Amino acid sequence: MPDAGDAPTLLPGFLRLDPFEVGVAPAAGTKQEEPIMPTWQLHLLRGRPGSSPRLESYRVELPAEAYLIDAVEKIWAEQDRSLLFRHACHHASCGACGVRVNGRERLMCITPLREFNPERPIRVEPLRHFPWLGDLLVDVAPMMRRMAAVGLVLVRRDELTADRPLPEGVEQGTRFEDCIECGLCLSACPVMAADDAYLGPAALAAIERMLAEPRGGDPVRLRTLADDPHGVWRCHSAMECTAVCPSHVDPASAIGRLRRHLIREKLRRWMGGNP
Amino acid sequence: MTGEPRWKRASGWADLRGRREGGLAFLLMRLTGIGLVAYLFLHLYTLRLLAQGPEAWDAFIAVAKSPPFLALDGILILGLLYHALNGVRVTLLGLGIGVPHQARLFWGVLALTLLLTGAAVYAIFSITG
Numbered sequence: 001m002p003d004a005g006d007a008p009t010l011l012p013g014f015l016r017l018d019p020f021e022v023g024v025a026p027a028a029g030t031k032q033e034e035p036i037m038p039t040w041q042l043h044l045l046r047g048r049p050g051s052s053p054r055l056e057s058y059r060v061e062l063p064a065e066a067y068l069i070d071a072v073e074k075i076w077a078e079q080d081r082s083l084l085f086r087h088a089c090h091h092a093s094c095g096a097c098g099v100r101v102n103g104r105e106r107l108m109c110i111t112p113l114r115e116f117n118p119e120r121p122i123r124v125e126p127l128r129h130f131p132w133l134g135d136l137l138v139d140v141a142p143m144m145r146r147m148a149a150v151g152l153v154l155v156r157r158d159e160l161t162a163d164r165p166l167p168e169g170v171e172q173g174t175r176f177e178d179c180i181e182c183g184l185c186l187s188a189c190p191v192m193a194a195d196d197a198y199l200g201p202a203a204l205a206a207i208e209r210m211l212a213e214p215r216g217g218d219p220v221r222l223r224t225l226a227d228d229p230h231g232v233w234r235c236h237s238a239m240e241c242t243a244v245c246p247s248h249v250d251p252a253s254a255i256g257r258l259r260r261h262l263i264r265e266k267l268r269r270w271m272g273g274n275p
Numbered sequence: 276m277t278g279e280p281r282w283k284r285a286s287g288w289a290d291l292r293g294r295r296e297g298g299l300a301f302l303l304m305r306l307t308g309i310g311l312v313a314y315l316f317l318h319l320y321t322l323r324l325l326a327q328g329p330e331a332w333d334a335f336i337a338v339a340k341s342p343p344f345l346a347l348d349g350i351l352i353l354g355l356l357y358h359a360l361n362g363v364r365v366t367l368l369g370l371g372i373g374v375p376h377q378a379r380l381f382w383g384v385l386a387l388t389l390l391l392t393g394a395a396v397y398a399i400f401s402i403t404g
Contacts (some may be wrong), residue, residue, distance in 0.1 A: 100293060105293065128287060129287070184347055190287065190290075190294075190298060190302075191404045192287075193290070234305070237297070237369045239368065239374070240294060252374050256369060256370050259371070260368055
């Protein structure tokens with residue numbers, strides 16, 4: 001059990017904002033230091049499908065220790081309740097709050113405001129290559145359909161700990177797959193811009209994981225899914241998927257391994273091996 | 276975003292906002308590829324002069340030896356070298372080889388391209404006097 005002093009670092013960003021409120025009251029005669037509270041300028045893309053999207057400017061006061069999701073939530077709470085955006089966990093495990101920040105794909109919950117200069121506006125736009133639902137919100141259903149087609153199990157019993165003693169009191173280990181299905185890689189991939197049917201980095205990385213460790217999956221079906229004009233061969237190695245991935249999935253390397261796997265399988269078949 | 280006009284979505288691959296070396300390499304690869312295809316047709320078009328006899332061909336060669344035309348050759352070599360060298364980089368990366376070094380490989384490709392282009396341009400202008 002961590003002591004009370006550790007608590008703020010374990011809490012999500014939104015709850016870490018006011019360390020001054022939980023501190024000890026200043027002794028009589030001493031002056032409490034005022035927290036520095038910069039004003040941040042945010043340019044949020046606003047609009048609804050059917051209308052022309054526009055950038056709208058907002059100003060919000062928050063400490064530099066706050067995160068971008070805190071700023072957007074504060075705008076929603078205090079300035080404009082019609083703002084559409086998605087968020088949930090606040091600690092980069094749900095993948096819901098993906099947007100483009102100054103052009104680059106980021107999760108708002110792990111984008112600290114201290115990265116930015118308060119004098120310059122922070123431009124926040126929705127992800128690319130998804131159906132736009134309005135403001136910062138996109139429809140992630142196309143990506144989810146691709147992931148469902150792969151059938152990657154998100155949570156599994158961990159064989160990796162089978163040969164290691166579990167800590168006392170723990171009966172079984174559970175391992176989470178790294179991919180949080182945030183869609184940043186699909187937004188960053190330039191090939192997605194030109195090919196709606198492209199499986200995309202997340203699904204291809206999931207296929208590679210399934211082939212490496214099938215867990216009841218059908219390798220032949222997965223290979224057929226990947227070995228398609230809109231599958232693994234469509235990737236042009238722009239490497240942006242790996243650059244933006246917040247979860248170290250490294251889809252670009254996974255796609256490379258998947259290609260090698262498919263080439264090996266093709267060679268084996270040509271030489272008379274069984275599929 | 277899907278739902279946009281096709282031309283706008285297709286131009287998405289040229290959008291460099293927020294992109295890093297990999298995205299820049301991808302864009303240059305496409306642009307040089309388009310340029311080389313355009314050059315192929317231009318080249319075939321000029322070759323038709325061979326069918327019009329030696330005078331027509333010699334007149335073209337005289338133009339081709341002019342400094343502005345030779346400078347265009349330099350641009351052609353620049354695009355050709357980048358496309359070929361980055362093609363090797365993309366082949367390796369596409370097979371999952373050297374992925375952690377992809378940015379350094381890109382700068383290496385760019386440096387080698389400029390170096391070889393410089394040497395080629397020097398040779399072209401030296402030979403043609």
